[in-house]
Every structure is written in C-alpha cells, then in structure tokens.
Amino acid sequence: MSTVRDWIGSAHHIAVLTGAGMSAESGVPTFRDAQTGLWAQFKPEDLATEDAFRAHPRRVWDWYQFRRDMIAQVAPNAGHRALAAFQQRHPGLLTLITQNVDGLHQRAGSTDAIALHGNLADDRWLDMPRDCCDPEFVEAGHPPHCPTCGNLRRPAVVWFGEMLPLPALDAAQKAANGCNLMLVVGTSGVVYPAAGLAHTAHRRGARVVVINPEATELDVVADLCLHEPAAQCLPTLLED
Numbered sequence: 001m002s003t004v005r006d007w008i009g010s011a012h013h014i015a016v017l018t019g020a021g022m023s024a025e026s027g028v029p030t031f032r033d034a035q036t037g038l039w040a041q042f043k044p045e046d047l048a049t050e051d052a053f054r055a056h057p058r059r060v061w062d063w064y065q066f067r068r069d070m071i072a073q074v075a076p077n078a079g080h081r082a083l084a085a086f087q088q089r090h091p092g093l094l095t096l097i098t099q100n101v102d103g104l105h106q107r108a109g110s111t112d113a114i115a116l117h118g119n120l121a122d123d124r125w126l127d128m129p130r131d132c133c134d135p136e137f138v139e140a141g142h143p144p145h146c147p148t149c150g151n152l153r154r155p156a157v158v159w160f161g162e163m164l165p166l167p168a169l170d171a172a173q174k175a176a177n178g179c180n181l182m183l184v185v186g187t188s189g190v191v192y193p194a195a196g197l198a199h200t201a202h203r204r205g206a207r208v209v210v211i212n213p214e215a216t217e218l219d220v221v222a223d224l225c226l227h228e229p230a231a232q233c234l235p236t237l238l239e240d
C-alpha cells in the first residue's frame, strides 16, 4: 500500500480503469455475479446483445428496467467519492475511465469520467430513426416505441459486438498511452477493448496496479496487485 502511495505521489499522469467491482460495495451486483430471483435463469452475456434484444425485446428491456430501479436505490461508495475528491484536489492529474454504466462515478462528483460502455440512464433508437421517430413522443411499452413506425427504444449501453463510442475510446487510449501509472479497479479484465488499455499502459512503460479481492486476467501486466475491496482501499490510497 505505501509503495503505491509513493507511486501516486510521484506520478505525472494517472489513469484509473474501473469495472463492476467498483460499485459492489454500493450494493450493485457485478456483471458476472450469479443473477438472482426472476433473472437467475439468464446469463448477462445472453441478455446484453442486440440479437437478444431483437429476439426478446420485452425480456431484455425489463432486465434493464430492473437494473435501473436497483441503481436508483443505491449511492456512490467511499471509493467513488475518494476518486472524485482526488480529481478535485489535483485537477488534470487523473483520468477516470469506467466500464460501468451505473453513473455512480458521476453521482460522486467525477465530472469527466470516460464512460466506455455508455450509461444505463439513457435510451436511443434501435434502428436508424426516421422523420417520425421523436424521443419526446414515444408510445409507452416494454420497450417504448415510435407510435408511427414501431422503432424500438433501447438502452444506450454498448452490447457485445458493438463499437464503443469513438470519442470515449480515443480519450481512454490517449490516457493509457500517456499515463505513467494505471490503477485497474474492480474488473475481471476479460472484456475488450477496455482490458486492452491496461496492456497498452504496461507496454508504454507505465506502472500498473490491480485493485481486486480476486485474481484477474490483468494480473499478468500488474507491477503490484492489492487484494482488497475498492471502497476500503481507494480512500487510504488516495488521501493526501
């Protein structure tokens, strides 16, 4: 811990890549946790695709609605708050890149978090919108849709097989290339291109620190692994 604090103290640019474990202590289940109740029979990987949405729009919409309702009831944890406070104390020193769609970094006060996989709070059209498709006038439903042509609203998140938003990916790659320290927090490191950012930082000579109670796919590029929960570890690591 003290070694990493020294690295933070002397870093000229820090990139932080977060994943679902960042929000675990807020009460948000991680992506690869077993699903509970109604959703136990489905694997998240089988719901978070365009094919799944086209085949079962109601099921996938309702899964997202369930998650939206759950996230509305939780709050950012001490780890989210420590990152936001550090950014405010040291403007420009830390770039926050998140795979999370829960908006908790933003709610903690991180104003410029790079959201690689979109945001659960937003919707967009499934198919290219026509003149009749007006988000102000959707017909309620599971999912809501255009009353004229039937185009469906879908969550504005990045599903498997979809491109990440290019401005976000560009900004994240720039941070990975330019940092000399990367903290990789609460991600299994199995999903690309996000996980590739840690490889990039490592290749470019940056120190990489993995913060995760479990082993991850990214431990191979880590200079140090802190096997601790994020909300416990980050406040100590980031205090002045």
Ligand code: BJW
Pocket (backbone or CB within 6 Å): 018, 019, 020, 021, 022, 024, 025, 030, 031, 032, 033, 048, 099, 100, 101, 117, 157, 158, 159, 160, 161, 162, 163, 164, 185, 186, 187, 188, 189, 190, 191, 192, 193, 211, 212, 213, 214, 215, 216, 228, 229, 230, 231
């Ligand atoms: C704690 C903790 C505590 C618990 N504290 N830690 C290269 C190689 C192989 C495959 C590919 C590749 N490049 C691309 C692919 C394909 C694919 C992919 O990566 N597949 C892999 C699964 C093999 N990637 C894609 O499809 C991406 N798109 C793409 O590449 O497009 C290319 C393209 C080109 C041209 C045309 C079109 C396309 C898109 C990926 C999108 C991922 N989307 C999701 C869903 C978002 C919406 C939603 O939430 O529903 O994003 S999938 C899901 O995984 C979600 C997450 O952001 C992402 C990462 O998961 P994460 O955050 O790591 O969570 P978990 O659950 O896996 O891990 C949690 C961790 O927390 C664990 O390690 C715990 O131990 C830990 N933990 N408590 C700290 N308290």
